[in-house]
Amino acid sequence: MLRFFASRLLQSLLALLVIITATFFMLRFVPGGPFTAEKAVTPEILRNLEAHYGLDKPLWHQYFDYLGSLAKGDFGPSFKYPNRTVNEILGDKLPVSIELGALSLLVALLIGLPLGILAAVRRNTWVDYWGSTLGMMGISIPTFVVGPLLVLAFAIHAGWFNASGWYTISDRVLPCLVLGIAYAAPIGRLTRGGMLEVLNQDFIRTARAKGATELRVVFKHSLRGGLLPVVSFLGPAIAGILTGSFVIETIFQIPGLGREFVNSAFNRDYTLVLGTVILYAGLIMALNLAADLAQAWMNPKVRLEG
């Protein structure tokens, strides 16, 4: 197990270095720069700006400078926000994205798991049909449609919530619901599929024959095996929730990292793009690693093959 972990960690670090290098150089080959603006700054001012941010040095020099400061945990100054550092911006916005992601995931699991289990246990009844229909709807209707619809109903007409913002507990409800529903759907379907596969196996028939109650059959005997597909989905799903929150953050005006991630690319805020990319890449790798470990723990077969 330890060797499995160590080799995966090493692979991840190497991949991270490749990502940093590729992002760094690709950014510089994109037309336009951080100081390209509708109203041009004079050549003298541009030179001063470039000198201040070290953009006048050769590219390889800048690259190693960046790696050097990165090793010290310094992501550098932001180009767009003259008096802020990238560390500060990430520190401000990451917690918001994590909160949004965690709550949404909770919603997704709270809706998806029971629905999936119920659908598997009550296969081919109306519970199953309704669950599948809702699941299909959740997968196929995008968040940028569901979001404004819920705002229209519950914020503008009913007046229960604010249409946008991230201040009070009640401001969390709509965005987390929208993002949660989007992920509840695949979770429900995966749970149903996984559970069905397990419920059809011989050891379940044996358990039933020995007189185990239905609850015991479901929760004690089937759940661990039935949830395997969900667990392998969760790693990428959490990463997806975190990186893909851009749409939700825009619809509800949430000051999270997703918006910064997209805007920094438009602004050519080199250091902020790199900062968000490194953060996201690190998160995704860590989560995938965690999902692999969890899977290995739940399914000895994976462990042996790994």
Add this chain to the structure above:
Amino acid sequence: MPAAPSVPRVVAVLCLFALLAGCGVRETQVERGIRDQVLHRGMGPEVADLDPHLATAASDHTVLSALFEGLVAEDPKTLAPAPGVAERWTVSADHLIYTFHLRDNARWSNGDLVSARDFIESWKRVLTPTLAADNANLLYVVRGAEAYHKGHTPSFLEVGFNALDDRTLQITLERPTPYFLSLLQHWVWWPVHLPTLRQHGSIEVRGNPWARPGTLVGNGPFVLAEWRVGQRMIVKKSPTYWDAATVRLNAIHFYPMEDINAEERAFRSGQLHLTESLPVSKIDAYRTASPEMLRIDPYLATYFYRINVTRPFLNLTKVRQALSLAIDRRAIVDRILRAGQRVATAFTPPDTGGYMPPEGIVYDPAAARALLAEAGYPGGQGAPSLDLLFNTSENHRAIAEAIQEMWRRELGLEVRLSNMEGKSVLDARRTGSYEILRSAWIGDYADPMSFLGIWRSDSGNNYTGWSNATYDQLLHQAARTAQSKERHALLQKAESLLLAEAPLIPIYTYTHVFVLHPSVRGWYPTLLDHHPYKHVWLEAPGPAR
């Protein structure tokens, strides 16, 4: 199959919920704001910084004007120069020396007096090359400022700033500048409290985190109370402001809004008193349902196409004139934009600082065809196909498609449309790798020079490859003419020449479209979209319903 809860029953329950919710009277943020004199406003994208010397976007003025005040303030209706920190000023007979008398009760938010020295040290900071202030060139009208900023003179004493005493300030200009007082209204001229800056870092380089809640010291009608980046900024009435008696709002809450649809939803749910903008698709709905909330104000900006005059075919003046004459601007404004925009027949918007642009371009397809034939391309025969570049946006595409069709129909020209993301377009503009380019220009201050200046040969914003010695000469002459009538005549002559040479095709003059709650008072339509907050207040609209 077991019975599912019937659809009608579900709907009935949902309706009941909605009804119950409707009964519960929940005071909206807007209503609470009216009671407490707290203005809630959308403000477009987040401001990059609250350091007036480093702020760059026109929208930054939205917040900065609450926190700082320059020598000269703005009249709430006309934006004409009004006393600010300076209670009065005199101008020498040769229009070169301005003497400002600072009021005795102008104070910083920490209680210190605002002195003449504060201003001079602030301007010195702006002109320090290492600070790389984007707007430093707006100070170049002052004698010696350009040379100092470019490092040609090391001594700041040679720059035309002079504190005669603590309350008297003298500025010597390079040449008569009739719009100098309007220029002083730009935020780059506003003072900062240098002792505060020094406490938090260097005053000469970027990255000083002084402009934050708790540490920002300003001299405006409000002080910064909270700034949650990307979320909300709160300013509260300043007790130390010299004109605090006039200020009626207790606080202003600014909400950065990346998405104009989300902003409109927030307005409709009673979170905002006013928005920064309104989606085009919503204009008609407001026009019919609540016209009293819809505001369409004039705005000092021109939508136009740049023509790269270094390209073959486009280097022919007659071709460029033909392109301009063949555009039915009325149709574009009335059928595509539909938000009260005005047809632009010249580059400078009408009545910019009292200036009227010359009779410009009319829609005349017959004349356009004749010009194209004279240039050697009758009916577009033998003409190369043209490339029209714009930054990705639905509106730009709709306009480009209309113009593509007009040029095809009237002139027989083939036009390819291409779009790219914002900064890539700006890069194509810089390197001159375009033929025709969608552009826009927002005036920095209400004077024609703010528009005509960009077409000078030495301007960094020209980008068309066009230059004309007569044009430069006319502007040069106008810059040395103090009498506004003569000066305007010279500028009109210059603009006529510019339009006849046609390195650009003006299309329309912008409007600022937004929604405003009827409780907001003192919010006048102004060309620069400036609204001095000390003249704004909230009042419940008369008995509703």
